[in-house]
């Protein structure tokens with residue numbers, strides 16, 4: 242079968258090639274990949290800024306159809322339309338696994354990073370990670386379930402958006418645009434989305450379309466002053482950090498009210514960040530970090546997708562056959578992509 246494989250560490254070293262089809266173990270299902278989203282992580286694996294264990298097929302945001310089930314698989318059948326959690330090899334017996342957090346298990350190895358991923362015609366996964374897609378949800382929409390689950394974990398399970406929160410979302414990428422929607426859905430009284438000049442053309446207008454009450458280009462306008470102006474000097478209740486940028490994190494601390502909360506999903510670059518920790522301490526801010534997604538995050542997101550309350554379709558800016566993955570990565574470099582979907 243065809244797959245896009247990261248062959249060795251270092252910049253690039255990725256290509257479309259012929260590889261063996263996965264074999265199905267007794268606890269596995271084999272899935273025909275019908276749509277796979279291009280994540281920032283995939284791009285950073287390409288540029289070698291994200292750790293990986295090559296050779297592996299990349300890609301982890303996918304949907305597909307089961308073509309094979311192992312002998313010990315329960316409740317799944319050939320033909321089922323599915324998505325999958327990414328906690329491959331989580332042990333199931335440690336304290337984190339047993340408390341519903343297999344995504345934080347020290348043994349977890351996620352597909353597309355440490356095991357073979359979904360930029361491929363077929364992918365094999367343990368059956369206990371699989372979720373069926375509601376009938377009214379397309380393969381394209383379902384491919385966005387994974388980043389949506391990351392946001393559900395960060396915003397709903399970790400930072401816990403509350404009724405009447407004034408929410409600021411730092412970074413209008415797919416994660417930020419999903420955080421905007423979920424914050425509105427679960428009780429925020431207003432959501433401000435903050436980006437920079439690079440987001441002016443595509444992402445900030447999209448934030449407006451998706452229901453942002455305020456949209457700020459921080460290259461031109463002071464987001465902190467704007468928040469203070471809109472809250473009678475009080476500050477925001479919740480900042481969702483979806484950018485990984487030092488400037489955004491420090492602006493977030495300044496924009497928060499005393500005892501405000503910061504939920505952190507954005508992963509910063511390799512350099513150590515110079516953060517205004519003192520102001521965060523003096524304001525008694527709750528900083529809540531979040532990584533990946535729990536099984537519950539997936540249940541919640543598939544419910545939202547089935548109820549049609551989450552607009553993931555609008556996030557899809559590019560659709561290409563898998564063969565054109567490099568073209569999509571070039572578009573990402575130019576800043577033109579919100580979410581691209583590839584079809585193996």
Ligand SMILES: [Zn+2]
Nearest residue numbers: 280282302388
């Ligand atoms: Zn991703």
Ligand SMILES: [Zn+2]
Nearest residue numbers: 332335338346
């Ligand atoms: Zn474990």
